């Protein structure tokens with residue numbers, strides 16, 4: 001018998017609600033993160049931003065054996081140079097992604113493989129027809145808000161893994177039907193892209209997915225202990 005070892009990409013996924021914020025978390029932020037935080041008008045936005053940054057610092061610090069406040073996240077926007085772009089860890093082989101929606105904040109960490117994570121609150125008040133045109137590719141169809149947001153998070157996780165963000169029209173991406181396990185079928189602007197994705201378990205009323213730029217299947221290690 002031949003033993004075939006299937007390589008997997010391990011993705012550490014942290015998921016917390018906004019109630020996990022503590023006053024001391026602000027002290028873990030860098031000067032530029034504090035400035036960005038101070039510029040956010042709504043308290044919930046400040047909490048989401050703080051928790052995303054803190055999850056990243058605690059998880060990366062734990063992995064590298066550093067105190068969280070020593071973890072420096074670079075967010076240089078490749079469009080305008082400001083500190084609001086894709087988060088990276090300069091000089092380190094770890095890759096990370098942050099997402100927040102309503103009461104939930106998610107963080108994903110991989111080694112040596114770009115990663116993207118997305119969480120969205122499933123809203124029933126959307127205009128599915130109008131949004132479907134912008135989000136769904138030909139052949140994709142959502143029969144409910146839950147299915148629509150399943151497509152949405154898979155696609156957004158993908159464009160965050162590539163770093164394209166929403167500059168890549170979501171309708172240029174085709175993913176597996178919402179009722180099937182997550183997978184990329186076609187990425188218009190990047191036809192040779194090799195990627196894997198996985199839906200994530202989140203509380204009722206949310207949808208979430210993670211994507212990596214690797215053909216190997218994803219193994220999720222869930223953490224919620226901030």
Ligand SMILES: CC(C)(COP(=O)(O)OP(=O)(O)OC[C@H]1O[C@@H](n2cnc3c(N)ncnc32)[C@H](O)[C@@H]1OP(=O)(O)O)[C@@H](O)C(=O)NCCC(=O)NCCS
Pocket residue numbers: 049052053075077079080084085086087097098099100101116117118119156159160161162163164165166167
């Ligand atoms: C990235 C993006 C898809 C996130 O969408 P969203 O649903 O609003 O927000 P999410 O909560 O899921 O993700 C936000 C996180 O994505 C990350 N992010 C930002 N730009 C990113 C990019 N290009 N690729 C991957 N991740 C990115 C950040 O960590 C951000 O969290 P932060 O608040 O800690 O900075 C969207 O904001 C986007 O496309 N931005 C880029 C648009 C652009 O380039 N504009 C030019 C500005 S000059």
